[in-house]
Amino acid sequence: MLQVGKTYDPLLKRPFCIFKREGNVIQFVYRIRGKGTRLLSNCKKGDIIQAIGPLGNSYPAPKKDFIAVAGGIGIASLFPLLERFKNKAFLFYGARTKNELVMINKAKSLAKKIFTTTDDGSIGQKGLITDVLNDFLENRTMPVYAGGPMPMLQKVSDIVAGRGIECYASLEEHMACGVGACLGCVVKTVSGYKRVCKEGPVFPIEEIVW
Numbered sequence: 001m002l003q004v005g006k007t008y009d010p011l012l013k014r015p016f017c018i019f020k021r022e023g024n025v026i027q028f029v030y031r032i033r034g035k036g037t038r039l040l041s042n043c044k045k046g047d048i049i050q051a052i053g054p055l056g057n058s059y060p061a062p063k064k065d066f067i068a069v070a071g072g073i074g075i076a077s078l079f080p081l082l083e084r085f086k087n088k089a090f091l092f093y094g095a096r097t098k099n100e101l102v103m104i105n106k107a108k109s110l111a112k113k114i115f116t117t118t119d120d121g122s123i124g125q126k127g128l129i130t131d132v133l134n135d136f137l138e139n140r141t142m143p144v145y146a147g148g149p150m151p152m153l154q155k156v157s158d159i160v161a162g163r164g165i166e167c168y169a170s171l172e173e174h175m176a177c178g179v180g181a182c183l184g185c186v187v188k189t190v191s192g193y194k195r196v197c198k199e200g201p202v203f204p205i206e207e208i209v210w
Helices: 035-041 072-084 104-110 129-139 150-160
Strands: 020-022 025-027 066-071 089-095 113-118 144-147 167-170 186-189 192-195 202-204
Touching (some): 020 072, 066 072, 066 129, 072 104, 072 144, 089 104, 089 129, 113 129, 144 150
Parallel strands (some): 066 144, 089 113, 144 167
Antiparallel strands (some): 020 025, 167 202
16 A cells, blocks of 8 residues: 555555565556546655555465466556566456557566457457457466456456366455455455455455456
């Protein structure tokens, strides 16, 4: 949870996944979506902001080759997995345009193979990355790790359902406290409501009630 400005407006910190850690340097990747992230983008070298973390859980370590499915900025949650298990991932990466495929060249160097799609066809195959994933999984059962917008995650859930495929999703939800106290980021699961910031953000995808 990162403070986005030097004042109390906005009051709440914003949630981000840790994109990369090298020594004592932690990197984050984000898209400017509103007032908070715009303020964060104005930070200069040497500025000091408050942070709370690390919080929540992470993807379980794969035991073999695996599939990573990323939608837009959702690549940030999967990047540490790609780095830790280099040349083990079949990466499926989709976005609206080529400009939203962030860190694409670095991702190519880490993945075993990469498939890309864009809504406008500006790079890779035109269409949805979940359609390419569905074709790829026709005769395969390797584990799937997914990060991105909720509609994409729901489609991934539909694709793997009934196939005996292990699948984990990192959910994107608005958070206020980040420590499970405010209950502002709950999602419905098959065993009741759970907090994305505390029990998540990574869940076995079959547990989520879409």
